[in-house]
Amino acid sequence: KQEVTQIPAALSVPEGENLVLNCSFTDSAIYNLQWFRQDPGKGLTSLLLIQSSQREQTSGRLNASLDKSSGRSTLYIAASQPGDSATYLCAVRQAITQGGSEKLVFGKGTKLTVNP
Amino acid sequence: EPEVTQTPSHQVTQMGQEVILRCVPISNHLYFYWYRQILGQKVEFLVSFYNNEISEKSEIFDDQFSVERPDGSNFTLKIRSTKLEDSAMYFCASSGELYNEQFFGPGTRLTVL
Numbered sequence: 717k718q719e720v721t722q723i724p725a726a727l728s729v730p731e732g733e734n735l736v737l738n739c740s741f742t743d744s745a746i747y748n749l750q751w752f753r754q755d756p757g758k759g760l761t762s763l764l765l766i767q768s769s770q771r772e773q774t775s776g777r778l779n780a781s782l783d784k785s786s787g788r789s790t791l792y793i794a795a796s797q798p799g800d801s802a803t804y805l806c807a808v809r810q811a812i813t814q815g816g817s818e819k820l821v822f823g824k825g826t827k828l829t830v831n832p
Numbered sequence: 833e834p835e836v837t838q839t840p841s842h843q844v845t846q847m848g849q850e851v852i853l854r855c856v857p858i859s860n861h862l863y864f865y866w867y868r869q870i871l872g873q874k875v876e877f878l879v880s881f882y883n884n885e886i887s888e889k890s891e892i893f894d895d896q897f898s899v900e901r902p903d904g905s906n907f908t909l910k911i912r913s914t915k916l917e918d919s920a921m922y923f924c925a926s927s928g929e930l931y932n933e934q935f936f937g938p939g940t941r942l943t944v945l
Contacts, residue, residue: 759936818880819880820877824874
């Protein structure tokens, strides 16, 4: 059974700092991995989708990397801003014989606070 | 920018009552999902739906739950007889292609008393 872990559970940094959020998964047979942000009491905003065949995916100040064989992904945020404060969730889609499972398996998230 | 919408934003109900949570997926999307998040816990998959059929469901999605696409725009989750442990945030999501990026709605907070 796939388990997704995100460490640390919470992170507080000063504005302007570059930071890395970690995600690990127990079963390396994934189809793709998606990073989300969740603001308090709100829905999930998709940030990046990275396919199992990719090593990296970039969007603006965000860069996601994937090392499938070691069961790890990182989300790098450059030049952090107070508006980046949110919980960041990692979710994996399992690979199955016919392609991918339709469900996403989520980690519990890392709560990021960027202090002005 | 197109987005998934959900109504109501908050629903309070008595244990044993039926509730229907509503979602309007992104208009050209074909794949629809329900997830839930109990307070302080992980987001959990409930069900996926395509071509008017359930394509995958979790063990949480028992006979108390059902989904429907009653018309060309709405997608609903019905809980027949709510329990206290059904209290959670329920998220609807949609995707334009199989195995592609899923876009989530803002959620419906369900409180069962």
